[in-house]
Amino acid sequence: MKFRPPEAFAASSQGYRLLPLRFRRLPWNRDRVFVSSLAGDWLTMERAMFERFVRHELDPTDPVLADLQARHLAVVDLQRSALAPLLSQYRTRKAYLLGGPALHIFVVSLRCHHTCNYCQVSRQQTSKTAFDLGADAARLAVDRLFEWPSQELTIEFQGGEPLLNFEQVRAITERVVARNETEKRSLRFVLASTLHDLTDEQLAFFQTHRFKLSTSLDGPEWLHNANRPRPERDSYRRTVEGIERGRKALGEDAISALTTLTKRSLEAPEAIIDEYRRLGLHSISLRPLSHYGFAAKTRERNGYDTAAFLAFYDRALEHLLAVNRSGYSMDETFASLLLSQLLGPFGHGYVDLRSPTGAGFGAVIYDYDGQVYPSDEARMLAAMGDNSFSLGNVGQPVSEWLASPAMHRLMAAGVAESLPTCSDCAYVPMCGADPIEHYARQGDAIGHRPTSDFCSRQMGMFDLLLQRYETASVADRQILESWALGAGADESPEVALDAAA
C-alpha cells in the first residue's frame, strides 16, 4: 500500500508539494533566507526565489526545486511517498534517544585544592572527607548504572578533585569492569581532574583501563594562574606537568583540555589558542562561564554578556582558522558540534543540542552523597538549596527516577520543537532545549527565548558559523568541514565540553 501523506502536507500545487519547513532571513544579508526541513536539511537561497517557491510559482523542472526536494523541503513527483525519506532522516537525527543515557558521571569528592572564583561546584576544603562518595553509595550507583539500557556507557569521574578520592575511582571502575563480564557493554572511562596529584600507581591503573583524562587549562600562565588560584601560585606549572605525564603514560590523544572564559580571558583569544598550540593540543573548548555555584556569586566581577562572548568567539574563530591554514590542525569543540549538526545527518549526544533535552535522557549524575541528578546543573541547583531537579537517590531503582516529578518537568519543558519561539525557529532541528538553565535563570523551565541567554548564545553561534561557512574560501570551508566530520569521533561530546576539573 502506498504511503499517503496527511492532508496538511498535500496542499494544492503547481506540480509540487511543500513539506514542513522553517525559515530565517539572514542577519548579514536580508535578501537571503536560511530554510530548514523538519529533519534539519537546509539551504540558503534568495528571498525572492523563496517567496516564489512557497507561492508554488516555480516550474517543476527548475533546478532549484530539485535542490529543495533533495533537502526534504518539497516533493515534485506527487505519485511518490512524500514523507518516508523525511521521516527516515528524522529518525537518524534523533537516534540518540533509543539507547537512553550513555554518560554517567560519578562525583567522588567535592574536595579541591583550588579556589577558582568561577567554580560551578560547591567545592570543599581538602580536609573535609565528609564530602567524599562512600563505599555503599558507590556500590549502589554501579548497580543502577547497569539498569540503564545503553550498550555504550561512558563512566566519568568528577569532583571537586576526583584524585582526592582515588580509592573510590578504583573501586567503582573495578566493580563496573567485573559486572561487565556478563553485561558485555562497551565501556569508556574518563577522569576530569586538575592532574596535579597524579601518582605512578594511578597512571598505571588508568593505563590498564584505558582512561581518557580531561583537564582545565585556561591559557597562558598569567591567565591560568589568575583564573585558577592556589596559595603557591603554581597551578599552571602543575597542570602542564600533569598533561605531560598523562601523555607519556596514556598516549597523546588520551589527554584533552578545556578553558573556562572569564572577563579577563575575553581580551586574549589569540594568546589562549597559541598556548594550546605550544603545548601540542589539537582541540580547544572555549567555554563560557557557568551561572552556578561559586560562579553565580562572583558573576559581577568575572561575568560578561552574550554579545561580549560572541565578539570574543568571532576573534577566536578567525585566529583558529589562521592556525589551521598555517598547517597546524586545531578545532574548537562547540563549533565542531554545531557544524556537525549543520553539515551532517546525525544528531549527537551533547546536552545543549538535544531535543528532547539531554538532561536525564542523555546523562545522569551520581553525587557524592548518593543523590542522583539529570545534569550537573541540576546538581548545582540542589547545592544552592533547590531540589526541583533531583531524581532521587542510588537506593531507588531507575524506574522510580524516571517517574519522579523532576523527569516530568524535564519532559514537559524539554522538547524544543514544542517550545514558544523555538517551534518557529529555523535552527530548531539542530538546536536543543535546556529547561534547567531556563529554570535557573528565568524561574521557569519553559523559559522565554527572546530574553534567554541560552537562546542568544545558540542563535549567535549558529549565525556566526553559518555566515563564516557561507563566505569562506575553499581552504577555510575544508577546515570547517573537517571539524564537523571529526566532532565526537574519539571524544564523547558531553565529556569534551562538560568535564570541568
Ligand code: SF4
Ligand atoms: S533556543 Fe533559540 S536558536 Fe535554539 S531553537 Fe530555540 S529559538 Fe532557535
